[in-house]
Amino acid sequence: MLHAAPDWSRDEFDRPAHLVQQALLDRFSEHVGRTLPRALVADAHRWRHARVDAPAGGEFLLDEDAGIGFCGDWCIAPRVEAAFESGHAMAHSVLSMLGKLVPRSAAEPQP
Numbered sequence: 001m002l003h004a005a006p007d008w009s010r011d012e013f014d015r016p017a018h019l020v021q022q023a024l025l026d027r028f029s030e031h032v033g034r035t036l037p038r039a040l041v042a043d044a045h046r047w048r049h050a051r052v053d054a055p056a057g058g059e060f061l062l063d064e065d066a067g068i069g070f071c072g073d074w075c076i077a078p079r080v081e082a083a084f085e086s087g088h089a090m091a092h093s094v095l096s097m098l099g100k101l102v103p104r105s106a107a108e109p110q111p
Contacts, residue, residue, distance in 0.1 A: 002028055006078070009046070017044040052078045060090035064097060 002024045004012070012020050021044035029036045052074040060071035071090040076082035095101055 003080075013046055013048075017046070020044045020046065047080045055082075060086050060093070062090060062093055069094065 004024060012023060015023075021042055024044065025036060025039070025042070055077055056075040058075060060069055060075055062069040069090050071083075071086040073079060073082040073086065075086045092101075
């Protein structure tokens with residue numbers, strides 16, 4: 001998996017996916033100093049909705065009384081991994097509410 005820098009991604013965003021894909025592969029090839037083997041499967045995905053200008057300011061939103069929560073990259077930062085972090089944090093909170101608390105990481109001790 002190749003993940004481009006935000007500035008590069010912003011500049012290349014509106015180009016067709018196959019051209020972005022080839023540009024990433026070319027840059028990676030240059031970076032490692034080798035010709036890459038032909039990819040058997042390749043795809044380019046532009047994370048269109050990770051352009052949040054002002055994150056919500058918390059990892060997630062949760063209304064315990066209503067039993068509803070919201071999570072996503074828009075809560076934390078304009079990065080695709082922020083979506084995972086937000087979902088993970090909300091899942092931890094929901095499990096805690098249900099009395100089924102699990103460690104947030106494998107390094108944490110079991111309760």
